Amino acid sequence: MKTLWQNCHVASMAGGTYSIIEDAAILTHDGHIHWIGPRVDALVGEGVEFVDLNGAWVTPGLIDCHTHAVFGGNRSNEFEQRLQGVSYAEIAAAGGGIASTVRATRAASEEELLASARRRLVSLLRDGVTTVEIKSGYGLDLASERKLLSVIRRLGHELPVTVRATCLAAHALPPEYKDRADDYIAHICDEMLPALAAEGLVDAVDAFCEYLAFSPAQVERVFIKAHELGLPVKLHAEQLSSLAGSSLAARYQALSADHLEFMTEDDAIAMGQAGTVAVLLPGAYYFLRETQLPPMDALRKHGVAIALASDLNPGTSPALSVRLMLNMGCTLFRMTPEEALAGVTLNAAKALGMGATHGSLEVGKVADFIAWDIERPADLAYWLGGELNKRVVRHGAEVTI
Ligand code: NIG
Ligand code: FE
Numbered sequence: 001m002k003t004l005w006q007n008c009h010v011a012s013m014a015g016g017t018y019s020i021i022e023d024a025a026i027l028t029h030d031g032h033i034h035w036i037g038p039r040v041d042a043l044v045g046e047g048v049e050f051v052d053l054n055g056a057w058v059t060p061g062l063i064d065c066h067t068h069a070v071f072g073g074n075r076s077n078e079f080e081q082r083l084q085g086v087s088y089a090e091i092a093a094a095g096g097g098i099a100s101t102v103r104a105t106r107a108a109s110e111e112e113l114l115a116s117a118r119r120r121l122v123s124l125l126r127d128g129v130t131t132v133e134i135k136s137g138y139g140l141d142l143a144s145e146r147k148l149l150s151v152i153r154r155l156g157h158e159l160p161v162t163v164r165a166t167c168l169a170a171h172a173l174p175p176e177y178k179d180r181a182d183d184y185i186a187h188i189c190d191e192m193l194p195a196l197a198a199e200g201l202v203d204a205v206d207a208f209c210e211y212l213a214f215s216p217a218q219v220e221r222v223f224i225k226a227h228e229l230g231l232p233v234k235l236h237a238e239q240l241s242s243l244a245g246s247s248l249a250a251r252y253q254a255l256s257a258d259h260l261e262f263m264t265e266d267d268a269i270a271m272g273q274a275g276t277v278a279v280l281l282p283g284a285y286y287f288l289r290e291t292q293l294p295p296m297d298a299l300r301k302h303g304v305a306i307a308l309a310s311d312l313n314p315g316t317s318p319a320l321s322v323r324l325m326l327n328m329g330c331t332l333f334r335m336t337p338e339e340a341l342a343g344v345t346l347n348a349a350k351a352l353g354m355g356a357t358h359g360s361l362e363v364g365k366v367a368d369f370i371a372w373d374i375e376r377p378a379d380l381a382y383w384l385g386g387e388l389n390k391r392v393v394r395h396g397a398e399v400t401i
């Protein structure tokens with residue numbers, strides 16, 4: 001079935017910018033974009049269905065390329081503690097932080113985790129997300145990580161969204177490995193990753209490289225195993241301190257290095273050369289009241305593609321809106337609305353290794369797009385949350401959420 005979506009303007013992101021086409025049309029066929037251009041140039045053959053988009057602005061479906069959307073419990077108690085002046089690192093050292101979510105997640109059934117994550121994902125979907133990456137990392141033993149990754153796969157089957165599953169077993173040290181971080185890394189490499197990969201539950205491997213998590217040497221062992229298993233890597237790097245984790249990620253051709261407030265110019269050079277995407281997470285920056293900004297000028301100067309994501313998680317970024325991240329990327333990180341939109345489309349696709357099929361509206365790519373009832377594309381970065389009127393098209397067909 002061919003469909004001509006018309007009476008719209010398009011910000012296609014082709015070539016890495018808004019790439020505006022006013023009074024545009026998009027011809028979709030078998031879930032893909034068959035043709036896109038000015039409406040007057042559209043060649044319409046037999047049997048084409050017409051859809052009037054009422055003057056909407058069409059963008060690629062939004063891609064949230066970094067979330068931890070599946071977890072048990074929440075940590076609003078820690079939010080209150082931090083408002084009283086206790087730091088994230090102090091809470092973690094006292095047995096809270098990631099460890100407290102691990103306890104709640106291990107105690108939750110697969111069905112409970114599915115139900116709570118579904119509610120959070122629906123918020124993201126109502127905001128225009130058609131592709132989402134979700135990390136494990138709150139299980140930290142084989143059975144619990146398998147439970148999380150199974151929930152992540154099920155979410156992709158049950159909701160109208162494309163889901164990528166990332167194994168983040170190297171997120172924190174589980175209590176049973178207290179003071180034995182190297183042994184836990186060996187367990188990840190020898191048992192967990194091979195088993196989970198063999199079960200088809202893993203699309204990429206991530207780790208948390210930080211003084212309160214894992215060292216670059218430990219992360220490197222995880223990366224070597226991931227590559228042996230044919231899996232791409234990503235890294236939480238330079239969030240709280242500077243350990244050159246992002247340079248390490250670049251050496252392993254990581255799809256992305258994420259957070260990056262404390263990265264150096266040398267890290268940016270390495271990432272630019274490797275084509276590793278910088279995934280910036282303004283929700284975590286804001287929620288932790290961080291003051292160290294990621295080095296935007298160095299990233300731009302060295303040609304590092306910049307993505308934005310929600311980092312949806314219970315500890316540092318309980319963010320349920322990707323458009324809010326666009327606003328924060330602009331107000332906090334001084335990105336332009338154009339850069340911010342590229343950050344949740346084109347560059348977010350690249351950060352998931354999906355650049356060939358997603359992230360822009362070009363012939364041959366998957367027909368995932370949003371027709372927004374807005375005046376200008378910059379409106380997407382302008383409103384602070386709320387729900388915008390829109391029509392969501394996934395694989396060439398309109399979906400309701
Ligand atoms: O991306 N940095 C590590 N991981 C998460 C936070 C996890 C948590 O506190 O639960 C993040 O910010
Ligand atoms: Fe994260």
